Amino acid sequence: MEGVRDMSKLALVNDDQVGAFVQQLRLWRxxxxxxxxLYHEGxxxxxxxxVDKGWVRLLLDGEDGLRRIFAFVGPGDYFGANLxxxxxxxxxxxxxxxxxxxxxxxxxxxxTDPVALLELFEACTKHYRERVEVGRGxxxxxxxxxxxxxxxxxxxxxxxxxxxxxxxxxxxxxxxLGVAPETLCxxxxxxxERGELARHGRRLWIGGCPPPRQKTGKQAKELGACDAxxxx
Amino acid sequence: MEGVRDMSKLALVNDDQVGAFVQQLRLWRxxxxxxxxLYHEGxxxxxxxxVDKGWVRLLLDGEDGLRRIFAFVGPGDYFGANLxxxxxxxxxxxxxxxxxxxxxxxxxxxxTDPVALLELFEACTKHYRERVEVGRGxxxxxxxxxxxxxxxxxxxxxxxxxxxxxxxxxxxxxxxLGVAPETLCxxxxxxxERGELARHGRRLWIGGCPPPRQKTGKQAKELGACDAxxxx
DNA sequence: CGACCCCTTGATAATTGTCAATCCAGGTGG
DNA sequence: CCACCTGGATTGACAATTATCAAGGGGTCG
Numbered sequence: 466m467e468g469v470r471d472m473s474k475l476a477l478v479n480d481d482q483v484g485a486f487v488q489q490l491r492l493w494r495x496x497x498x499x500x501x502x503l504y505h506e507g508x509x510x511x512x513x514x515x516v517d518k519g520w521v522r523l524l525l526d527g528e529d530g531l532r533r534i535f536a537f538v539g540p541g542d543y544f545g546a547n548l549x550x551x552x553x554x555x556x557x558x559x560x561x562x563x564x565x566x567x568x569x570x571x572x573x574x575x576x577t578d579p580v581a582l583l584e585l586f587e588a589c590t591k592h593y594r595e596r597v598e599v600g601r602g603x604x605x606x607x608x609x610x611x612x613x614x615x616x617x618x619x620x621x622x623x624x625x626x627x628x629x630x631x632x633x634x635x636x637x638x639x640x641x642l643g644v645a646p647e648t649l650c651x652x653x654x655x656x657x658e659r660g661e662l663a664r665h666g667r668r669l670w671i672g673g674c675p676p677p678r679q680k681t682g683k684q685a686k687e688l689g690a691c692d693a694x695x696x697x
Numbered sequence: 698m699e700g701v702r703d704m705s706k707l708a709l710v711n712d713d714q715v716g717a718f719v720q721q722l723r724l725w726r727x728x729x730x731x732x733x734x735l736y737h738e739g740x741x742x743x744x745x746x747x748v749d750k751g752w753v754r755l756l757l758d759g760e761d762g763l764r765r766i767f768a769f770v771g772p773g774d775y776f777g778a779n780l781x782x783x784x785x786x787x788x789x790x791x792x793x794x795x796x797x798x799x800x801x802x803x804x805x806x807x808x809t810d811p812v813a814l815l816e817l818f819e820a821c822t823k824h825y826r827e828r829v830e831v832g833r834g835x836x837x838x839x840x841x842x843x844x845x846x847x848x849x850x851x852x853x854x855x856x857x858x859x860x861x862x863x864x865x866x867x868x869x870x871x872x873x874l875g876v877a878p879e880t881l882c883x884x885x886x887x888x889x890e891r892g893e894l895a896r897h898g899r900r901l902w903i904g905g906c907p908p909p910r911q912k913t914g915k916q917a918k919e920l921g922a923c924d925a926x927x928x929x
Numbered sequence: 930c931g932a933c934c935c936c937t938t939g940a941t942a943a944t945t946g947t948c949a950a951t952c953c954a955g956g957t958g959g
Numbered sequence: 960c961c962a963c964c965t966g967g968a969t970t971g972a973c974a975a976t977t978a979t980c981a982a983g984g985g986g987t988c989g
Binding site: 866867868878879882883885886899 | 967968969970
């Protein structure tokens, strides 16, 4: 809970300052398709990113060959603040639109406003801090999922939307929560029965109800709306 | 593993730079006894700390009243880099000797060397990054413990010591690893049988073997050596 | 319309949490 | 120096949760 409050404060206080700060630099935008990677663990770190549209997942490649997703980065979030090399891999969960911020330029203008520079880096480490709260203790899978949708719910209310569909597969979410996909599925069924979660097609919705059911062609259009929703 | 490499690099490359950086400020030292707290979640953040001797634990107080330890901070480590307010609680695990670094001063001299300032803050967030690797996936309790002692082993080799005794109770370690104390105990027994872990009195030792067994009076003296070991 | 992939569901085994009792190291006081 | 005391550590038994394996169904996309 505390982390959520910190998050909202960051969004209210720092984003404007940080946004103005980075505007001093020459920025540009890039797009990515779902599954494409932005950088890999070990790459030299040259850019910080801001998500304008879509969702990014941050993950580590375990020595056992398993990849561990530890953060989902959404619209308005910054990520990729590494001084030397990348400490994780970043991939697109959805269609993606990003603003690219060169680190070299950040360090240059950092002399004028070190606080804004720190705030930008702190915004990027936000995802690591949140991770500390996830999967801690020994709550059941249902409680992990409930905590997750609660945190995601914070985003939709601040975005002024009534609902949001999870912009990634259940397999990804299971990986993130540290449970087996089957376990997550059962937990989702459980929360759906209690009305804490909704389902529309293959997508899970949190917050408001999904749009009314229609025929297949219509559903595709609704999914378009879903994409718009999770992209703000 | 990757995180460990990053850590060692930080220790080799940044610490000297960061140390020289903070030397520009007026620093002072404080002591703490085991269990005493340095700050609580929500407190205004005024200081960054460097551990000179002993160990600190960082933890969150869950809404269920349970505290979750997410990091152990040891000699040479920095912690406490928050811009606004504390995002966690810091407590002494052992007898503690710390160097206090005022944040206001850091921000002031940050204009001259923003990179060093960022490196200091990055060194502080190191513990959050490491946390991402812990408890991820669904390894067994024994594997979690094995991964932990492997990471701690890195510290002892870099410190030039042959062994180190865990400077905190098994309850704390169980909390950190996200398992029940009984489960951790069983895992410890398992690793002790395989020689991956040693026991001396009530303390667990990793790396080199504990000092030879002697009589009670002697053992107390050995434990003093243990304290010296975990304090470097 | 068809194929592929993800989701779902069931059954079973393994791991772990929980509860309870006991042990023992380390400290205390006599 | 020794008996006592206290709290963490240990051990066992059991219940609960979850991982795993396997099979089937349904959505999504070509």
